[in-house]
Amino acid sequence: MDIAQPNHSSLRSLIALYISTFFSGAWAMIIPTIPVLAGEFGVSAGGAAQVITGFAFGKMAGTVLGGVLLDRKGTRFGLVGAAAVAAVASFCAAWVVWFWLLIFFAFILGATDTLGAVAREIAAIDQAQRNQRGRIISSLHGTHTIGAAVCPFIGGWLTELFNYRAAFIGYAVVSAASVFLGLLVTDSPGEGHGRAPAPAGQMGWSFRAIKQRIGAVAELYREIRVDLRSTYCSIVFATLVNQSQRIIVQSMLPLYAVRYLHLPPSQIGMLFSISGVVIFAVMIPAGFLMDRVGRKWCTVPSTAIPALIFFLIPMTTSFMQLALLIGIAGVAQGLSLGSLATSTYDVVPAHVRGRLQALRRTIAELGSGAAPLFAGYLANTFNPGVPFLVYAPLLLLSATFLAFVSKETLDK
Secondary structure (H helix, E strand, C coil): CCCCCCCHHHHHHHHHHHHHHHHHHHHHHHHHHHHHHHHHHCCCHHHHCHHHHHHHHHHHHHHHHHHHHHHHHCHHHHHHHHHHHHHHHHHHHCCCCCHHHHHHHHHHHHHHHHHHHHHHHHHHHCCCCHHHHHHHHHHHHHHHHHHHHHHHHHHHHHHHHCCHHHHHHHHHHHHHHHHHHHHHCCCCCCCCCCCCCCCHHHCCCCHHHHHHHHHHHHHHHHCCCHHHHHHHHHHHHHHHHHHHHHHHHHHHHHHHHHHHCCCCHHHHHHHHHHHHHHHHHHHHHHHHHHHHCCCHHHHHHHHHHHHHHHHHHHHCCCHHHHHHHHHHHHHHHHHHCCHHHHHHHHHCCHHHHHHHHHHHHHHHHHHHHHHHHHHHHHHHHCCCCHHHHHHHHHHHHHHHHHHHCCCCCCCC
């Protein structure tokens, strides 16, 4: 990957980061279980999809806490702690008898997923130069996506061979392995290392403390250069829309495939695996495109292409048609891998990168948390194809902002 003069420590860290990033995609083993969960717990199809809602709201909560914790505690806190909690939560989720408790553990898994993801990004950025960020982040996100593409097939296979519990146990085993990998990664100390504790007036959850925290968000935004603030806002909106459309695909595509195409869990998992193969093929070219030509060459198509795909998905009548569309969507997702995160790192100052990345992700998670709720309502009221039609215009709007409002952040 052309990382300049890597030493033994950085090479060991990068290898551990890529393996743990691949493992982090194992949560996707749960996706093919959604139709099975509906029958197992006696809930509607839209209700079963709310497992993804719990996961999404967990990601939002993990983002809110993660940015501050990583800026102050360092990356190892997220790499090791998040994986350990995920292993315990996933194992517990396999044995619950109440659906609301399953959603609770999905919430925990979402929080640990985001905390670990941000920690891996920051740890990887510290191993690269500015003109290598696109390739590093793109390949890191690509590695995660490959894991997330392979694992639905494994999850569907385990569900058919045993039951849905096997998918959750599989995620627990992989998360436990990630704990040891996190110990191999060189820690990126946070700004809180070696600093005195904050004054009492700045701690706790009193009205004054909450007001200070709200004011801190505005202060963080003002840390960005004035001419780059509109770019940051465009990136935030694009992240919100991108996150929402991925959640829609994860929660609604299995329901659409079962209801209208009558596909088994293994074929549903295969759809996500097809996407992963395409993403893998696009991953490396996308990284070079970001670093050599420009970030916008990746960010704009990453939202424009899915808009077209969302319009076409409800018109499919066979597995092959749906697989073709998912493959094309994989091209867009491959272009999006790390492009928004890389652009954000270009825009934000280094000393507040964790918190501003967390702010971007938090706003995005608000959308992805609401997306399966709204999509579930639309699916139950109309059919699982309607959510795709509703979200397509938002993708077009995001592409417009990225093309005409956002600035190119690559230094040439």
